[in-house]
Amino acid sequence: MAEATQVNREKLETYLKQVSQQVMAGFNCSLSYVGDELGLYRQLRDEGPVTSVEFAECTGLHERWLREWLRHQACVGQIEYSTENDSFSLSPEAAIVLCDDENPFYFAAGFKAVVATHSAVPKLGDAFRTGLGLSYDDQGEACACGIERLNNYVPRNELVQNILPSLDGVVEKLKAGARVADVGCGAGQAILVMAEAFPASEFVGYDTSEHALNSAHAHLRETDLKNVRFVNPATEPLPSDGSVDFATTFDVVHDAPYPEQLIADVYGCLKADGTWLCSDIRSFPTFAENLAENPSAGLFYGFSLMICMSSSMSTPDxxxxxxxGFNEEVAREMTEALGFSRFERLEFGTSVNSYYEVRP
Incomplete structure (x- = not known):
């Protein structure tokens, strides 16, 4: 029989507090999602400081439910509370994170992405037993929508303005008229921005998710663009004749069940002087480094289990x-092994992503 382990009461209480905070965070994702869907953060930004009664009047929602929601949000530190007049408000910083989807610090869509995965939780036990994960379409339309909203800033504000000009000769080709393939295009945010900026070029977005393609087609219908198509590579594969001038992937390779095949397909589609812009999640080569140096590692491992790794293991092999998993070291090794001769990390990057210029 094992000897009884002596328990440190102070450490026990500290650990219980830590776990309690994680449970609280779980509730907060759901309740913040509701607030985002109802437009409560934007309303609070525009109308605050307000009491719950005043908030009910300006939103048209039930005061008692709003009162409890406001109190919860104040307790978790997402909104401000004044004891002087029992009012609630949103700080300027909170307004950026929770309301301004044109700002790089915006993150409210993360709540939607998390809540959208809740339906997959009962299936995780089978995934642990069999190894088989869920594809993006298995996760449902809401998850695709949440991820789309998380990925709006860079395409709208950085891609054409800063990223493409940092690539050797790419802008000149796009202005003159180039063939472009966006592999794993999602809802099409990046390719639509590029197509508008470079009307002489032809753009094709490839994605296996029908939810993503439906969203991409809907966004395309809102424009007058005639130089963009969206297709499923299962029915129209990426060309293998070396006819593409410029290929892009944005947070795609780490999701792919067959990343080597994806990289090989990109290599096969490109002209000899073509360019692949590869963006993926910034990370360290080892878990020990991510644990010690990456303050968002817990968030990313959560995303991985619920969405990204699950997608990458949605086929038996x-x-x-x-x-x-697709850090710079791995990216360099895999691309070189599959035929690419040039790999450079761009100076441009974000706290989340690294950007690589890869050439045959």
Whole structure:
């Protein structure tokens, strides 16, 4: 019989507090999602400071439910509370994170992405037993929508303005008229921005998710663009004749069940002087480094288990790279092994992503 382990009461209480905070965070994702869907953060930004009664009047919602929601949000530190007049408000910083989807610090869509995965939780036990994960379409339309909203800033504000000009000769080709393939295009945010900026070029977005393609087609219908198509590579594969001038992938390779095949397909589609812009999640080569140096590692491993690694293992022989699995070292090794001769990390980057210029 094992000897009884002596328990440190102070450490026990500290650990219980830590777990309690995680449970609280779980509730907060659901309740913040509701607030985002109802437009409560934007309303609070525009109308605050307000009491719950005043908030009910300006939103048209039930005061008692609003009162409890406001109190919860104040307790978790997402909104401000004044004891002087029992009012609630949103700080300027909170307004950026929770309301301004044109700002790089915006993150409210993360709540939607998390809540959208809740339906997959009962299936995780089977995934642990069999190894088989869920594809993006298995996760449902809401998950695709949440991820789309998380990925709006860089395409709208950085891609044409800063990223493309940092690539050797790419802008000149796009202005003159180039063939472009966006592999794993999702809802099409990046390719639509590029197509508008470079009307002489022809753009094709490829994605296996029908939810993503439906959204991409809907966004395309809102424009007058005639130089963009969206297709499923299962029915129209990426060309293998070396006819593409410029290929892009944005947070795609780590999701892919067959990343080597994806990289090989990109290599095969490109002209000899073509360019691949590869963006993926910034991470370290080892778990020990991510644990010690990456303050968002817990968030990313959560995304990985619920979405990214799950997608990468949605086939029986999937690679399972995971959200933090395609770091610069791995990316360099895999691209070189599959024929690419030039790999450079761009100076441009964000706290989340690294960007690579890869050439045959």
């Amino acid at each position: 999937g690679a399972g790279l995971g959200t933090l």
